[in-house]
Amino acid sequence: MTTAKSDTIAAQISKTLAARIIAGEIEAGAKLRQDHIAEEFGASHVPVREAFKRLESQGLVVSEPRRGVRVAGFSVDEVREVAEMRAALETLALRNAVPHLTRAILDQAEEANRAGDRALNVQAWEMANRTFHRILLAPCGMPRLLKAIDDLHTASARFLFSGWRAEWEAPTDRDHRAILDALRAGQTEIAATTLARHVQTIGQKKPK
Amino acid sequence: MTTAKSDTIAAQISKTLAARIIAGEIEAGAKLRQDHIAEEFGASHVPVREAFKRLESQGLVVSEPRRGVRVAGFSVDEVREVAEMRAALETLALRNAVPHLTRAILDQAEEANRAGDRALNVQAWEMANRTFHRILLAPCGMPRLLKAIDDLHTASARFLFSGWRAEWEAPTDRDHRAILDALRAGQTEIAATTLARHVQTIGQKKPK
DNA sequence: ATTCTAAAAATTATCTATAATTTGGACTAA
């Protein structure tokens, strides 16, 4: 998680907290005390509050007025919900991206996929996986859609990390290759349905 | 727009500003000066900033660090984007809602539809339209999905109001009836595809 | 006339301080 120095303090705090929540360093349901966090970052609590607002819109924390914010929990139902939303939105993005996909872009995606295969831990694999999806979908040119998908990826990553914590081995991603092959062959529909199925299987990998 | 007294000041400001932006009272691209707004609401600028954050997550304003926020513009591309996202997400919600739909719920939806036919202005029609969609989709029990759809409805409403401003006549909504008929007959797929087409036509009603 | 520079004004972002609300615990009464 790169916290650019040009960002506002609120943005930096938001990114750092998001990374912690996703990594599972802060457990679900834990209260986030604004004064404590402000002290840790050497800031006042005003930018902390703004960071909270951002995290809330990403679905990482829930806030009750006058009672503070706590890390959002996630049930199996929510994991499934996120997976289904991803399937719906990523297929939409893919269909709109296809006309703009070039050979070079597909090669980039393949490289990202190989990076995933080489990943030594789940964090590295997740980053490569996200890159793969982003490279393929970005050419759709629909910024609002891409942002929504990105937030859903964040939610997915949280679930992924919570499940695979200790033992983990890089799965060679057959689905990714199948998607690439279909795209190279101009079979948009096959690519889209494969992507939809692929995303939904993520929600089924059992935690622990 | 009901601003409950129990809400925080930030929430009240956010709702009021959202209503103004949707109604077109503040034009796209206009700067929102936090001090001026704070003064108008008799508050300090801290809750104003938090309200801005909320509006940003809804896509109603865009913010550049250290340069303030301005009302988001919306091109025809963005309108189409929102329409396509709605089509994808609302069909997903509908498919998941169908098993929980009862006769009573369908009757409620029909009543909302009639309210739309009786609407005297575009605002009343929009509210009835949103109610219709919400009644049908809420039983899916996917809160994150429903919130996303609601934000997209807000964006759609902005476009709708900008187009039809002065002259307007209530269109009897054939699509809504077709959806209800299909649901009553247990034809989920027909209902879903009709809904998808219905949502996308909204993006095609030409403004002016 | 135009463009570059610098000072001034306006605005945003943050900090410190104050007010309001909630939570937890102790004490009292049933």
Next chain:
DNA sequence: TTAGTCCAAATTATAGATAATTTTTAGAAT
């Protein structure tokens, strides 16, 4: 013991003040 209530501590929410940044304006040089 068990509620119930009240007080104190902790925490959130807002206000007022300060610092930092950007935009505007004026002036000078080409």
